Amino acid sequence: MNRIDASFKSAEAESRLVLAPYVTVGYPTRESAVELALAYVEAGADMLEIGMPFSDPIADGPTVQLASQIALEGGVWLEDAFNMIERIRSQTDIPLVPMGYVNPFMQFGFDSLARELAAAGADGLIVPDVLPEHADDIEAAHAEHGLYLIRFAAPTTPRQRLRHVGSGAQGFIYCVSVTGVTGSRARLADDLPAYLARVGEATSVPRMVGFGISKPEHLRALHGRAEGAIVASALIDIVQASPPGAGIEAAAAHVRNLAAAA
Amino acid sequence: MLETGTLPNAAGYYGPFGGRYVPETLVAALDELEASFQRHHRDPAFVAELENLLHFYAGRPTPTYHAARLSRELGGAQVYLKREDLAHTGAHKINNALGQGLLARVSGKRRVIAETGAGQHGVASATVCAMLGLDCVVYMGEEDVHRQALNVARMCTLGAEVISVTSGTRTLKDAINEALRDWVTNVDSTFYLFGSATGPHPYPRIVREFQRVIGREARAQIQELAGGLPDTVVACVNGGSNAIGIFSAFIEDPGVSLVGVEAGGYGGDQGEHAATVESGTPGILHGARSLLLQDEGGQIIGTHSIAAGLDYPGVGPELAYLHHVGRAEFATFGDADALDALELLARTEGIIPALESAHAVAGAIRMASETSSDCVILVNLSGRGDKDMETIAAQLGTRG
Numbered sequence: 327m328n329r330i331d332a333s334f335k336s337a338e339a340e341s342r343l344v345l346a347p348y349v350t351v352g353y354p355t356r357e358s359a360v361e362l363a364l365a366y367v368e369a370g371a372d373m374l375e376i377g378m379p380f381s382d383p384i385a386d387g388p389t390v391q392l393a394s395q396i397a398l399e400g401g402v403w404l405e406d407a408f409n410m411i412e413r414i415r416s417q418t419d420i421p422l423v424p425m426g427y428v429n430p431f432m433q434f435g436f437d438s439l440a441r442e443l444a445a446a447g448a449d450g451l452i453v454p455d456v457l458p459e460h461a462d463d464i465e466a467a468h469a470e471h472g473l474y475l476i477r478f479a480a481p482t483t484p485r486q487r488l489r490h491v492g493s494g495a496q497g498f499i500y501c502v503s504v505t506g507v508t509g510s511r512a513r514l515a516d517d518l519p520a521y522l523a524r525v526g527e528a529t530s531v532p533r534m535v536g537f538g539i540s541k542p543e544h545l546r547a548l549h550g551r552a553e554g555a556i557v558a559s560a561l562i563d564i565v566q567a568s569p570p571g572a573g574i575e576a577a578a579a580h581v582r583n584l585a586a587a588a
Numbered sequence: 589m590l591e592t593g594t595l596p597n598a599a600g601y602y603g604p605f606g607g608r609y610v611p612e613t614l615v616a617a618l619d620e621l622e623a624s625f626q627r628h629h630r631d632p633a634f635v636a637e638l639e640n641l642l643h644f645y646a647g648r649p650t651p652t653y654h655a656a657r658l659s660r661e662l663g664g665a666q667v668y669l670k671r672e673d674l675a676h677t678g679a680h681k682i683n684n685a686l687g688q689g690l691l692a693r694v695s696g697k698r699r700v701i702a703e704t705g706a707g708q709h710g711v712a713s714a715t716v717c718a719m720l721g722l723d724c725v726v727y728m729g730e731e732d733v734h735r736q737a738l739n740v741a742r743m744c745t746l747g748a749e750v751i752s753v754t755s756g757t758r759t760l761k762d763a764i765n766e767a768l769r770d771w772v773t774n775v776d777s778t779f780y781l782f783g784s785a786t787g788p789h790p791y792p793r794i795v796r797e798f799q800r801v802i803g804r805e806a807r808a809q810i811q812e813l814a815g816g817l818p819d820t821v822v823a824c825v826n827g828g829s830n831a832i833g834i835f836s837a838f839i840e841d842p843g844v845s846l847v848g849v850e851a852g853g854y855g856g857d858q859g860e861h862a863a864t865v866e867s868g869t870p871g872i873l874h875g876a877r878s879l880l881l882q883d884e885g886g887q888i889i890g891t892h893s894i895a896a897g898l899d900y901p902g903v904g905p906e907l908a909y910l911h912h913v914g915r916a917e918f919a920t921f922g923d924a925d926a927l928d929a930l931e932l933l934a935r936t937e938g939i940i941p942a943l944e945s946a947h948a949v950a951g952a953i954r955m956a957s958e959t960s961s962d963c964v965i966l967v968n969l970s971g972r973g974d975k976d977m978e979t980i981a982a983q984l985g986t987r988g
Contacts (some may be wrong), residue, residue, distance in 0.1 A: 380886075380887065381756065381887040381888045381889075382756065382761065382762075382765050382873060382874070382888055383765075384610075384611070384765050384768045384769060384772075384874070385611045385769075385772065387769070388755075391755060395755075395756075398887065403885050404885060428609060428872050429871045429872045429873060429880075429882070429886040429888075430885055430886030430887065431886070432870075432871060432872060432886065433869075433871065433882070433884070433885065433886035434885075434886070454611050454612075455609045455610060455611060455872070455875075456609060457608065457609070457610070457612065457615060459599070460599075460607055460608065460609060478611070478612035479612065480611070480612040480613035480615075480616075481613070482612075482613050482614075482615070482616045482617065482775060482776070483612060483613075483615065483616065484616055487615065487616070491612075502611070502612065502613055505613055505772065505773060505774070505775050505776065506613075506772060506773040507769045507772055507773060
């Protein structure tokens with residue numbers, strides 16, 4: 327069984343949400359990115375989203391952009407992502423889901439990418455600028471290696487399209503919580519429950535909510551409305567705001583609080 | 589035979605280029621835009637209103653002018669200039685801004701966003717929004733805000749808000765990133781008035797359609813003036829809206845060669861130029877598959893051109909396709925070539941072109957001097973040089 331499916335199964339049995347913190351390859355540095363990821367696992371992460379930096383991340387707000395920029399300035403390549411996944415995989419069995427924009431993946435080649443990701447121990451792939459209708463080649467390459475290509479839903483997705491997106495979804499549907507880019511937000515959108523209910527009607531796979539999820543109270547509000555949540559910018563903000571050397575511990579402490587509410 | 593008449597296909601592809609690579613949040617808005625465009629662009633009332641505005645407001649048709657003194661000076665082909673520099677706001681960008689502005693109005697969205705490099709599309713968007721009573725926000729890279737300060741002042745005077753973009757390379761690429769982020773956030777209330785013949789489907793198609801007027805007019809005018817079709821049509825190329833606008837009328841004429849001139853900057857190494865077709869490789873940026881300037885890892889690299897409007901690491905998918913099938917040729921001319929061409933055109937014809945258009949003039953000068961006097965070269969003079977006077981004065985002033 328794909329580790330993603332297993333993770334949702336066991337979370338469901340415990341009436342918990344699947345909590346997926348986000349780490350950027352090469353941020354804060356190549357080495358500390360692995361430490362940060364393992365600290366999140368230790369703090370109770372059920373899944374990790376592992377972001378590959380890109381020069382032009384159009385779906386990301388200032389926080390994730392900054393982490394990407396720092397990583398790129400450090401000279402990060404796709405090989406560093408494979409290496410990071412491999413090192414995390416040697417320490418844990420939770421699902422690891424890399425995320426990145428399509429162009430670097432296309433240059434590497436989708437077949438090679440899927441092979442390397444599978445060999446490193448990844449379980450799926452998130453590509454925010456590839457729609458299901460343009461995904462045949464990348465989806466096929468990943469299916470061959472047992473990896474899920476994650477699909478997206480947005481609050482603007484019409485019902486009929488949701489059914490189309492939802493019917494072929496594997497692993498989970500990434501539900502973008504707001505019309506907007508990634509980044510911490512004080513509160514959840516008012517129409518989030520109705521939107522998540524629409525997604526639920528359109529698909530049989532679990533719903534992972536992302537974009538703006540930052541606090542334990544957000545997670546508590548998602549109980550019964552989604553099956554999991556992704557937290558990215560809030561954690562990067564903590565690392566950025568911490569004194570040198572203290573970022574990992576501070577961000578892991580936040581993951582611990584989030585895990586208690588998941 | 590080229591299938592250009594039937595392109596793009598339903599998914600927005602021109603051969604291997606084009607498509608729609610965007611976050612899910614934008615899909616509904618792009619579908620809505622496509623439906624609105626399909627419904628309106630052939631609708632007689634919409635067409636009549638657009639033609640009326642192009643004529644009485646933008647000053648069309650723009651003339652085609654025989655640059656006789658320049659041609660004599662070069663001693664070769666006869667050079668004709670399609671004078672888009674004479675259109676309202678000083679460049680061809682007004683054609684597309686009027687078309688999309690009318691689409692924005694029928695969409696009921698009161699807020700318009702646009703990206704701009706040289707500022708010409710920003711000025712055109714601000715102009716149209718003022719005239720139609722729409723709010724306008726223009727994203728512009730910080731570097732371009734400085735070097736095109738006059739256009740920033742024009743946009744502000746027209747009531748637009750100009751947002752200086754400080755991320756990445758601080759030029760057009762990053763302005764588009766920021767505009768896309770705005771659109772993702774405000775998609776319900778906002779119309780994205782895209783200025784280049786690139787971006788996600790259906791933008792390349794829409795921009796071409798609204799810029800086709802350049803080629804339509806030029807084709808009739810050159811036949812009347814020169815007694816036949818031109819041997820060569822030359823346009824500067826980056827995103828490529830002025831190029832596809834004039835090329836579109838001649839694609840089906842096998843005897844007419846189409847030449848796009850890219851910005852050679854000050855050198856051939858990475859980061860020193862913006863010659864995307866010549867040096868680029870296939871990739872995906874800003875919603876479309878096309879040719880890009882990128883490193884081996886697929887990260888987009890910085891570009892340089894003295895012309896802010898040519899300083900972008902991509903090219904429109906239809907132009908990439910015309911290159912791919914061999915229907916259009918591409919040449920590269922650098923900063924110094926453009927300045928030389930600008931000076932020669934100014935001194936022989938009393939016309940100061942935009943630095944972008946000066947690249948096309950540079951290409952035409954080279955071709956004209958290599959061909960005989962019965963050859964006809966038609967140049968799209970896409971904009972005027974007023975916006976560039978500070979750069980021009982600084983550059984030409986320092987030359988001995």
